Amino acid sequence: MSHPPPLRRLAVVGAGWAGLSAAVQATRAGAQVVLFDMAREAGGRARSTPQDGLDLDNGQHILIGAYRDTLALMRQVGVDVDQGFWRQPLALVSPDGSGLRLPGGPAVPAFVRGVLGWTELPWRARLALLTHAARWRLGGFRCPADWSVAHLCERLPRAAFDALIDPLCVAALNTPAREASALVLLTVLKEALFGPPGGADLLLPRRPLQALLPAPALTWLQSRGGVWRPGHRVQQLAPTDGGWQVDGEAFDAVVLACSATEAARLLAGPAPDWAATTAALAYQPIVTVWLRHPGLRWPQPMMAFPAQATPGLPAPAQFGFDLGQLGLAPDTFALVISGAAEWVDRGTEQTVHALRLQLRQAFSGRLPAWEDGKVSVLTVRTEKRATFACTPGLRRPSGQPLPGLAVAGDYVAGPFPATLEGAVRSGRLAIEGLLQA
Structure with a gap:
């Protein structure tokens, strides 16, 4: 029956x-x-x-290979995931060409090889990063629930923290490291960097x-x-x-x-x-700024921007995307400011001004086609309640x-x-x- x-x-x-x-x-x-x-x-x-x-x-979204449920749902409703995304192993590369690049293959050897090959990072910082990662893995990626990411990494050299942990924290948790939950970040690291092969791969949308x-x-x-x-x-x-x-x-x-x-x-x-x-x-905002620059092509579709100082203002954007290379919009670039409460308070005008200074510092002398006068703002979108504030406990x-x-x-x-x-x-x-x- x-x-x-x-x-x-x-x-x-x-x-x-x-x-x-x-x-x-x-x-x-x-x-x-x-x-x-x-x-x-x-x-x-x-x-x-x-x-x-x-x-x-x-807002510009990044998926990673560890998003198993999301990719399975897309396939279930008939989406060709292979055609819908630009995929590559994790690469957090700055405009000067420096940064972490993970090779393909099993997660742990790929991470070790990527960090050891990160020649711009001092040897002491690379070894400390590997040592911390090994301790986190041996500890089951667990820590006290009241720890912040800054507390978790208080003995990690500042160079390694600024180059990897801080940008991963703000990208994944949309919360500054001093306020962000270490336990949640460790879960993200376990799923992405130390999960099945391909879990850390970047998947950038090629379609809206x-x-x-x-x-x-x-x-x-x-x-x-x-x-x-x-x-x-x-x-x-x-x-x-x-x-x-x-x-x-x-x-x-x-x-x-x-x-x-x-x-x-x-x-x-x-x-x-x-x-x-x-x-x-409580919530954290995200600000996304779309710019146009005719004839400009970045070295790769996604770039990481270090938190370097510009005259009078810190650098707002952590990541940027060349939408032309992704087949979405020619000569158009999306710049993402996560954990953006400070920039929401400053207002759109100051944010765009600081962003222009950041890009000038990043690209002048590195990209022959770069000209300040050719940069125009397409639109700015502020999502004030983009994500909940992912705080300890x-x-x-x-x-x-x-x-x-x-x-x-x-x-x-x-x-x-x-x-x-x-x-x-x-x-x-x-x-x-x-x-x-």
Whole structure:
């Protein structure tokens, strides 16, 4: 005798990457999914929007080979991952050609070979970096929950810290090292630098983010009976006998995959303690600046910018991307400022001015085509609540606050920072938890 699936009718509130992940997972399990989102487009904080004839992502995103759930989800909905990304082993290379380059192959030998070959770093710093990495690995990549990254690395030479740990910390956790959780960073290092071969590979989008998940996922869902309700901001969730009501409509279960702010609003009545924990989360901003320079081509699609001083101002951007080499936008470059609270306070004008000085210092005399006068600003986007502040001992809300209701999002309790992989994985875990219940 056949039995109906445990989730006959499921509401997913929020069509970001966590919500899309949950919706696909539930559809595969046999549920009929209704997907709500207050926006008109799916994708949440990682989607594309038009700008001067281009589809620019809402911030430049980097994926890595260790994003197993994200890549599997893309393949599930029909995305050709090999064609969708520019892939290479990890390379954090500055405009002067210096930096860490990892070879391919098994993770530990690749890391050792990469660090030993990092000739710009003093021998003492290279050996200390390898020694610290070995200790972290032998310790199971664990440390006290109240340690900051700065405390974890207090005996590491400053040269090694500035060249590798600090940029990895701000890129992965979007939180300055003095404030960032050492335990979460160690988890990232374990998954990326010391996981399966290829885990540290850089995957840079060759297509707008909309084409890499939100659009194909919606097509996949609708072709299998999923219902898409854009422009619908859910106003009320109410538990019933054996299920939930979403704005008065009956469902067997609900996945909340909206922002933490929206989730706290919706659960303020049904789960006040959970809502209070969620509302207490602090956030870190990211600023992305898109520039144009006709005829300019960088040495490689992604470059790391050291935190070097410029006259009167520190250097804002940590990473930059040549979108022309990625086939996205000719003569266009995206500069990313993570952990950008200081620059949000300074304002757009000062930020762009400091960025111009940073690029002049980085490229003048190194790229023959570089001319200050040819640089123009295409647009600046500030995401003030880009990620939660990933601080030591942070209390993050549970993903299963009430029977028949799960929460998916990069902010829910888990070992990872606020990344696309964290969001996608949380969507999968939300459905698995509902099915097990």
